[in-house]
Amino acid sequence: AQSVTQLGSHVSVSEGALVLLRCNYSSSVPPYLFWYVQYPNQGLQLLLKYTSAATLVKGINGFEAEFKKSETSFHLTKPSAHMSDAAEYFCAVSRHHTGRRALTFGSGTRLQVQP
């Protein structure tokens, strides 16, 4: 069984500050991991993915995440927050070894950016 835990349902940062959104996973096999962002009244947009290549993954909009097997973590970071980053962020894990594509999502973290 797989699961994803996102610590902190709400995170507030000042514009220009570091963004750190936490994600820990549980998987019986090496996981594929994803971060998605959801803006109000929209679907999910893929930010970045980890699929067993480089452990430091760069995504869109200046976000990156580091896969740490020893800590079972895949935290999302951005050096400098922008007002447009305010949204809800979801970490997800995939059971890739079965060839199937069901994603298990965390409960989400709402990021607020203060001017």
Next chain:
Amino acid sequence: KAGVTQTPRYLIKTRGQQVTLSCSPISGHRSVSWYQQTPGQGLQFLFEYFSETQRNKGNFPGRFSGRQFSNSRSEMNVSTLELGDSALYLCASSRADSSSYEQYFGPGTRLTVT
């Protein structure tokens, strides 16, 4: 390249009715998955279709069903609607080859059951 499209975007139904939602995947994508998003349960996987066959199913009652057509377009159906079925239903498509596991989501269909 056009993204995943879903129709309709908004829907209001009455308890006991049934509803059909439609999804057109990105061109060339053969896998289509459906998810339900609610404030209480979050994002939950419903089912995945590939080559017109359901190959993966989440933990939802049989009232939730789907199908996929030869052009990879997919529909999902919910029969005998309940108030708890009110949710955002998201469709996602994927290339379905062994090198690509990311899914691309549509804007969703917001279903309200009264």
